[in-house]
Amino acid sequence: MSVVAERAEVFAALGDPNRLRILDHLTRAPASATALVEDLEITRQAVAKHLRVLEGAGLVEAARAGREVRFELRPAQVERAARWLDDVAVGWERRLAAVKRVAES
Amino acid sequence: MSVVAERAEVFAALGDPNRLRILDHLTRAPASATALVEDLEITRQAVAKHLRVLEGAGLVEAARAGREVRFELRPAQVERAARWLDDVAVGWERRLAAVKRVAES
DNA sequence: CACATGTGCAACCAAGGGGTTGCTCCCGAC
């Protein structure tokens, strides 16, 4: 998969309110799908689908613990996405500065 | 719109390869829809749709210049998204550190 | 004015995505 497609997958995974809520919850503590259902008003299967999307994007990792599956955050991808966004913003700022320099000369 | 829905909208806007390419292009220079068609292999109308999505998320701003419409990057939203991702990652690290402290005591 | 070029709008299509229900399967507890 191309690098841009990979990035798009990560952002697309972040592009759903319920998935953001799940991520937020996982920031505080790992949890299973059924545990997450409590504060989401959707079915366990829907939660499971969201978790598979997050896992597919590398944002989350599943670990079997007895009869339940515990999901944990994987900050590496989160950081990569953040860094890319920073690069975009910084690149823009630099371009603006260059334009300003030209205008002043 | 709730804050989480807003964030989701921004990330969803970032969640498409063609839109990422558009953003990347706009990082280097502002451009019109027809100008962007050149390196995207899709129709101008499709590009226009993408631009409206990006504009809706506040990532881009349109400015009429004569008979063409020039689109410019708006780094504020990009930075906000980056900061939120940083917070998620940092929150996770802090939690990990806390767990480690407990384990060591 | 006439013409070309860049936009805008609308209808339409195929595919994907979020969500549900219903069932089976697995595993720990008793």
Place this chain on the structure above:
DNA sequence: GTCGGGAGCAACCCCTTGGTTGCACATGTG
């Protein structure tokens, strides 16, 4: 062994979305 709760699979539904084509509108230029 049996039972209950968590997880997995599959089918289905509806709405959104990325993309197209076709046309009308506006605006700078000859």
